[in-house]
Amino acid sequence: MSELLLQRVKRATSAALVALVFTALTACQPAEQAEDSPAAQSGDVYVSPNDERDYGVVRLDNGLTVLVVSDSNADKAAAALNVHVGSMQNPAQQLGLAHYLEHMLFLGTEKYPDPDEYGEYMSRHGGMHNAYTADDHTNYMFQINNDRLDEALDRFSDFFKAPIFDPEYSEKEINAVDSEWSMRRASDGFILFKLNNMTLNPEHPIARFRIGNNESLGDKEGSVLYEEMLAFYERYYSANLMTASIVGNYSVEELTEMARRHFADVPNHNAEVPEIDVPAVTERERNVQIFYKPQMEMRILQIDFTIDNNRQQFASKPNELVAYMVNSEMPGTPGAFLREQGWADSLNAYAQPGAYGNSGRFIIQAELTESGLAHREQIAGMLFNYLDTLREEGISDAHYNELATVLSNRFQFLQRGDAFSYATQLAAALQYYPVANVIDASYRLDGFNRDAVNALLSQLTSDNARVWFMSQNEEVDQTLHFYDGEYRLQPLNDEIINGWREQAAEIEVGLPSVNTLLPEDLSVKPLPETTTAQQVIEEPGLSAWLQVSERFREPRADVTLMFYQDHAQRDLQERIAATIAVEAFNVAEQALAREASIASVSYNLSLQQGLNLSLSGFNDKQAQLAERVLTSFASYEPSAERLSQIKDRLRRNIENQARQFPVQQLGPRFSQLMNKPGDDNATVLAAIDKVKLNHVVDMRDALLNDVHLRALVVGNYTTEDVEALIERLSGIVSVTAEVNYARDPVVTPQPGQTVIHAQDVPVEDVALLDSYLFADESAATRARVSLLAELMHSRFFNELRTDKQLGYAVGVTQLSVADYPGLGFYIQSSVANLPDIMGHFDSFRTEYTEYLETLDEDTFAEAKEGVLGSLREQPQNISQEAGRIRADWRRENFSFDSRDQLIAAVENLRLDDMLAFYQQQVLQADANMRVLIQLRGTKFSDSDWIELDDAVVVDDVAEFQRQFEE
16 A cells, blocks of 8 residues: 555635634544545645645555645744544543543653653744644644754654653643633633533533533542543544644655654554434424523524534535525625614524534524614514525525635635644644545535535424523523533423514515625736835825735735824723724624625724724725725714614623633733723723713714824735725815824833732632833844743743643733833632732742753754744735734834844844843843732632732722823
8 A cells, every 4th residue: 555645736716615724623524535535536635726835645554644735935834633533532431531631642752751841842943832622523733943843743743652641740630621621611602512512412422521620530430530541542542533734844755754754653543433323402402492691791692403414515515505695784684684673783604514423503693782682582583584585585596606706716815824723724624524625625616506505404494493592681590510601491392483483574584685895806916116115105194105015916905094093182981982983883884894704805994093994805896895984984873772782882891801711801901001091991881871972973073084094005006006095085084284193102111110900800710910011112122022931931831830730821921012022921720819829920930040040052042043933934914914014004114124123133132141131120120110910700809919019009090091191
């Protein structure tokens, strides 16, 4: 049997609805083996005409299939390995075992026994690594500097050949899994996942607890955890159940040799995953109403249908076609009706065809307003009636052709992502699609299969529905085991659903009209003589810059239109009225936004320092779209109902922030403190109530008058195109030379000052961000901070997370306040109070001096190269390229060389400089501004806060910021 199938790619155009992402593959059935596919037999992989990478398929003798990707432009290399086993294969007595094994696997191998070596190696060489456990597969991945790929693969592959599973770490990793579960137990997303599964057929493996914790994992009568873990590994971690991908700046032949060298000796036990032969939903679970009282403030109506696993119909896409018809917000559709009535903020339909392994889900979800909540049964009836209309009238050729055009355009000009994500996606896709289609499966639409569409629609019926109602108003009578959720179940029958249908009988909705924003001109403009960013318009109160992309020759552009005003100087009520004006407009014009997004020419209207309109995607109709958006905004007047709706949304957003994972709240609270203007949530909530309709209309007008118009265009435009774009907008906004652009105001770091912000939060855990800010914007200081964060992160993580088991989310990160750099230490913990955590932080920082003093030059040089490798990484698409240019454009650095300056500064760093910086700038209180954000959860409500000498305790953010007014 030949070990290698080496191929030259076939460049073909096909289609897909959404980009292939690993999260969409968490519960899919495997596709047929690669050799069953004619395309795979001939060595073909279908790729986009826009993809210049070379691909190779390696089928090793042990049964492991590897897809290698040769990318001559790659700045980073990456690899991933997917094992076709996940949480549904957990043994009944050790729920969470697959996830626990994922944790244990990283803690040393026979060749590399040090449990910290892998993570530290990645950190030193510009890398990162991760893994996740899904219901039916487990995926491991890493990214590294190109020149270290072979060495990284040697370490990575050893996990699947000779892990040591040191019993010393067995109990610690149970605690790590428990911390991860604890962090998520109050998350609505995880609660709903659990609630859905536990209300399915209890005989189906999807119905069981999956993540694991201290209760579900451990030694029990007849089951020893360590022995069960070894047995699970030996049974399922077999080469014939594995797929892998490698991406790097090497030839296909070189990558193939690496694949052979590192993966050919992964053991093959000819393993089989037990077939699931019980239905996920029986008659008992099918017709049910589920009432859920969420942790966050939300109002959701969800209709959930169990469907056949039709993933292998990816080339005809019945799921996407039906979802396309439900999601449309064209006039006369359900989505348009709900917005016109002010009943919903969004309507979305999507399929998870392999959610339960042997079957899947089709979900229609409406995010309701307060008014919509009162009409939710009528809305459910309307949606059931609309599905009847779809079954009766069918999907037209015009709608099929429209989706085919959308997908074809996306695939023809398929945008690249980073190597890490791409390797992850490919390794997972190899489990579910023929090798030939691992790239184009989500973009392929080969013909209108009406039978497949009708088969799906025949399952989207009221007698096959599970209907969810979610709000704070729900009456509940049961609690979830292991999660902080409350719910109630109630039967659903024809009498109830017919009553809903009758309520909706007078609502007239129909199928959508065709999309008017699909691009017609996909030509690429010729390159100008100068391809660096150029100012193409300079007039009083008006400037425009153009950067034609030399790297990405495709019909796309990224456009930023900034209608600058000194928005920060407005009072709080004016700022809130402006926010409401923009938010209300965005809700009202969701149909236009959806139409644009489908056509891959999306826009975003937002508030920054004044109104900001950004556009991205195909450039053909961007100018037309910009004019439509601004013209509509200029005349938009919200109703009293819409004002109430947006106020409610703003209130809920603020209240929900406090219910997020504490570690997720640290960054926003830090920004609220350091970026001006900042206001306490209570102050903002009070101000929201005072805003009237006339305030909103006045601020709408104010946002379009007396502006400094700044434009940045990156991509497929000419100077004449930019001028024409600005000309279209000139009659809508009023430009003035009296307004001069300035960057967003911030709190300037004050060396020697310590600031503490402490807040109780309505979740269990504590979280801490201990940050050190430097009042030096130079590239040299930013370089030192960047390298120091890189050096410290893995050691900090290993000590506080792996060894001391203080929390799941632990790390060191680089911060910034405008261009002022900072170093931040963070954690979320369910086991230690804030003062104890600070003691561990302080001990680490003190002891780190000794580590730096003994650090050898070779290790330091490796860490430098790791940082430089990340900085030198080229943008993967126009959006990334524009993001880098925009950062300098905003800071008015028209040399556009901030990144080059930082690279040069990192190159010049010396070990003795780093030691001196750490000792003299980080550890010396008078050399930096220390900002401490501490969040205390309910589990620790009786414990003390951290107190520091001479600290400013911030009770009022606005008052604190007034101390720094210039």
